Amino acid sequence: MRRERFPALLVAAGCVLVWALDWITVEPPRAWAVLVCGAVVGAIALLPARAVRLPLDGRALLAAPLSLAATGAMLLPDRGTGGSWGLLESAALLVLLARCARHTDPPRVVPLGLLLWAAAAAAPLRMPSDAAAETAAFALTLAAAGAAGFGGYLRILDQRRARAVVAVREHERHELARDLHDFVAHHVTGIVVQAQAAQAIRETAPERLEPLLRSIERAGGETLDSMRRLVRVLREQDSGSVRPQDLLAELALLVAGRPGAALELAEPVRRVRLAPEVETSVHRLVQEALTNVTRHAPGARATRVRLATDGVRLTVEVDNGPAHDPGHRRGHVPPGGRGGLGLIGLRERVEAVDGRLAAGPLPDGGWRVTGVFPLLDGGGRGDGGPGGGLAGSNV
Structure with a gap:
């Protein structure tokens, strides 16, 4: 939880520092307008959704007119302000512009982008010096173009990832x-x-x-x-999946091919009965997790594959401990490889057979992938026949 809060705290600290810079450099008679408007626009643009219950479009439609109104008020005779025109305010508008370029629906991207650009570029006009105002306005115009381009680039990446997720599923x-x-x-x-x-x-x-x-x-x-x-899945004739004929033997072969890996079986596991599609999903989970350990955590001390059952569900855990080499990043094994798409595919497969999948870092480093799968009725009394899954294995 602390790691998750750190970026937000860092952004908040940066905003406070920029606002403090406005406080130090702004000059009367309208210093309070710059400071108040900067704080309000910054809050509208940067606070999380749970704090500001407005959609992104609503934030833009509130922040940009507010900034333009403040600029217009300070353009009145003898209302100009020296020093800062509102650095925090301009930065917040640029962030909002990038977010709109990334997330807003296409029909509204252009008008909202132009509105935010106008607000950001007009803010320096609050300064009494025309030359300085023009220079700052030009710089902010370039910055707005960069923010829009960056947001558009992230939008393209989001679309590519969405298509890849659909393909994996x-x-x-x-x-x-x-x-x-x-x-x-x-x-x-x-x-x-x-x-x-x-x-x-x-x-x-x-x-x-x-x-x-x-x-x-x-x-x-x-x-x-x-x-x-x-009935929940589609059929494709040319798919290349092969069901393991003896799951425990197949898992033992997978583990034997990975240096430092060990297979741990609770005794009741040998007697459980799994549907064949569940066997295939278990095999895929272990195979994918071990492959990712080899690919992303070559310095791991040991990898453990553990199977246990409570008589109703089969739990499969794959985790690697801390690395031998402290230079390896701790807990960095991606949950599914391939930029996270492997986890999406695993989750789709596991949930399709009424299972659950969880993945995350361990407290002392490394990564753990856990799958929970349903047993067939009478799962502890299998005879190794069709649908019997694990019984009869000599592992």
Whole structure:
């Protein structure tokens, strides 16, 4: 929490220093107007949304006319002011201009931008010296162009990231849809075969019908559970996802390929039952997290992959401790790599199977990724069959 507050405190301290500079350099008879207007416009432009309950457009429509009105009042005969014209006020207007260029809807960007530019460029006219006022106004015009350009550049980056997020989510949905389709097709085929077998033994071995019907019922229930997830995702035939055939063995291979990594299994984990699409999501989470440790934290002392269960959920944790080399940045492992898009893809996949994902830095350095996944009903009594997930592994 302290780290999150530090940038805000830094901005507040900078505003106070600039306002104090206005206080020291401004001259009568309208010094109070410069100071008050600077404080008000600065508050409108820079305070967080929870403090100023106005949309960004509303802030611009309030701050710019207020600044222009103050400038007009100080242009009256004998109302000019020497010294500072209001540095904090101009800086706040430029920040507001950049924010509008980044976030405001396109139809309103140009008029709001022109209004804020006019307010910022006109403020130096409050000074009695025409030459100094013209120089400052020209400098602020250039600064306004830079602020608008910077905001527009950030707007383009936001749009690119939004498109990338959509692409990552769609990719994960497509892969998961294929996993689910394969699982459902496998179970439906099994149900058909068992139903045919039930018809065949109906007359010759009726005592074997009851367990066979129970097996059909269980397979049908598991298939319906997966179908409920399937309706939330899209199917793509050429997706390349492959379901691990033995999850614990696959995880052991992943961990063995990473120096300093260790796999920790609580004993009940070996007996849990997972839906195949959940197995695939667990495998993907561990694979992605280990890859990011190698890529972003090569100095990590050790990486731990831990699986535990409470009988209802499976918890998967991947964390790396502090680096050997103090020069490595502590807690800097990005949660999903690729500029954060990996985390978005992981979250999409985990939540699509009714799971939860969390990622964040550890107190002593390093990074932790935690996924919580649902077990199949009767998850602690699996037999390693279809949908049985982890049972039967010799890891």
